Amino acid sequence: MGKWNSKMLLGVTLATAMLAASACGGDSPAGGDSSGPKKVVFWHAMGGANQKVVEQLAADFNASQNKIQVEAIYQGSYDDLLSKLKTTMDTKDGPTLVQVYEIGSRFMIDSKAITPMQKFIDVDKYDLSQLEPNITGYYTFGGKLNSMPFNTSNPILYYNKDLFKAAGLDPEKPPKTYEELQQMADKITKSGKAVGANFAIYGWFMEQLFANQGAEYVNNGNGRNALATESLVGSEAGVKTLTWWKNLVDTKAANNLGRKTDDSKKAFSAGQVAMILESTASLKGLVDNAQGKFEVGTGFLPKPAGAKEGGVIVGGASLWMMNNRPDDEQKAAWEFVKFLTSPKEQAYWHINTGYFPITKKAYDEQSVKDNLKKFPQFQTAVDQLHQTKLNTATQGAVMGVFPEARQIVEGAIEEALNAKKTPKDALDGAAKDISAKLQQYNKTVKP
Template identity: 30%
Template sequence: MRPIKSLTALALSATLGASMLSTVVLSAAPAGAASSLPACPTSALSKASGTVNIDFWEAMTRANETALEGLVANYNSSQSKVHVNLVQQGGYDVTWSKWQAGLTTGGLPAMAMIGDSNLQGAVDSKSILPVQSCINATKYNTKTFLPRVLSYWKVGGVQQGLPFNVSAPIFYYNTQAFSKAGIAKPPATLPELIADAKILKSKGQGTMGLKLDAWHLEAWLATANQLFVNNGNGRQSRATSSVFNTSTGRSLFTQLKALVGSGNAGTNPANGASAYDNLLGIGAGKYSMTIDTSAALGTISQLLGSGQYPNVTLGVAPFPTLKANPQGATQAGGAALYISNKVPAAQQAAAWNFMSWLDSAENQATWSTETGYIPIRTDAASTSKVQTYWAANPGYKVPYTMLSTGVTNNATSGAVVGPYDQVRIAIANAENSMYTGGASPKTALSKASTTVNSIIAKYNSRI
């Protein structure tokens, strides 16, 4: 999922970003297009004497961190040419802030796990070796990768990062509460969710936990097959303005305000100490349903397995769309793996060797069953390990089905925006102005659009 960054980290990122733009020559290409690609120095690894050590900056926690540590240990023990040092950064926001700082200090790792919202920023920094170069050089086969997953990180016809930890927003609910309220199945649409929230509250079974995650606007627009920003979501040429201030956007904001205003939903921020109140509230009985990232499945399963929440039986369902039979589809979230072009050639080659190993069908099968991230390859999904796990834990299959079905186009591939973190803050602030400030949905959405346009214009003026 695309995490909303902490305000502190965002401020740091914005400050660093402005200073970096004054010292680093940035690309003015639409979104990463390139007429020719730099070479991937694959031969440098075989020519290197001894073991090539590389640092890998990552951002996992809890069950996901444990799973990644296991994969890295397996890789290091399987061969002696490359040794990967896993360096936990504490989140995507911290990773990106440190990457920006490293553009001037020179302290960049060979590879990093960079959040989806920083795709354009990574391209503009001119500090990455597009993985397309290595895909071409090694004839790496991506035919079994899910098209929509690849398409998110492919801009200008170039695969910039290699997808790895990919997630989707899903619907979590307490089946015990639904049963007691007489609700037979989870909601498939937002109007059904609103109706269920009213019933649940009237039956004393809790309400909806609504995280103030600006990614939800993008996700709902994608399922409606609508763009978030202009110029093909920033994929045909660089985005210059938002395009979400439409009847669809206003309808969404109107429904969300009614949901919260009725008292049938409670809100919590998407960052800080209260970021998981929507999920913890299910355990406490305050809430009976919420929307959050599928990447949390592994950790949630761990907590429920401890027996401390006997009143909760977890149900997982697809992200409720705006309408039945949606014309669009769910967009991917999470992060991709990037290679730094600021390290020696042998380290660049070593980074490619490791990340291509991580994305093998076998390792993707292991990764997905231990975390909740989706297997991004069809041949990983078809392994006996995944099929057996899904049979016992059907919730884990839900996000895979969401990302492997439906149309793949500019709307569903996700937007490419340079100052994405600031854009998301503007949208989250607009949503909150409806819930706590009394703003009308029309006014809140219009304000968000105007602010986002200003943020994008300011960023683009510096490149």
């Protein structure tokens, strides 16, 4: 998420105030009954350019019928939104529909404050097979879809084809394994034109590199068979990954620019590093920024040679229905959810944000076909998603303390890269801290 300055916030506040003022006017759209359309409040965390896209989707839905009026309200970052939501759960002041990042899923289920989407799906006989199974898989627990996927991304390898060529590497062959990446990055650094690679210290990357080796991140089937009680971040998959990462930095094949993904992206766009890991949602921006300077290549996430079959976990967020709102309001919000999952709206969402379409038929839309011609790099992301084998590792870990766990892992990566601890000691320490937090959290969960 981008940082918000006070000017932008003021704009949002004014826009919200204006919306509130116009809502008080009580004009019901033509054709609405005397009490006016059913109002649905939708809280989201899409800032910057994506905020306009969300608002456009809500406006299009409102214009498409006259019984329901959706009000989309930006609530800051994912963390900010979740904090605000927690304060409204026992009141009548919260939203009907809310966007929560994927790592908030366990908390949302345990909160007992939601109506599972499966309830509306069953009543409506909504056909779930029209959605991407590797995306719905993440949000499915015990055979039930609890929330509707919305913005979905996964990480891919971005590389500078010109720097590959300059170092005598084949620009059409990105590295597939840790070992290949190390050799290629080393060659690029030694060419003297740029540093071979950079990975931002972001916990999401570690989670993904586990899944790509078919390795689970927490016990009890990645927290899907029962509540997770233990972190597995110190296991072989973790130690292997962090040792490789540290070795890249120690040998100058990669540099360490810290935790901010923005710093990693800027270095890539400036031609200072040849390879980075980044979300598929950054593709358009990275390709646009490189225009006239160099050609951007994309590859699958690397894995250790000989690793078990794996794949990527979907990142992003999904839509949750709050159960403290009246039934008719929840039903109205479900109509909006169905609208958002239609191929046409998913095509619009995908082209304007870079997130994946969650609906298979969106790929048949001409606009999506045209967009893939313009950004052929996105095909990598689509192929990587479709080639992922769905199992508990690639479905992704679920734990109620995920945001804290991610921070702890980032601290451990820093300790190892800065030679304060060995990769094994750093990750063992992180696993111990996360396991303690998990056990604390589990005591608070009502059975």
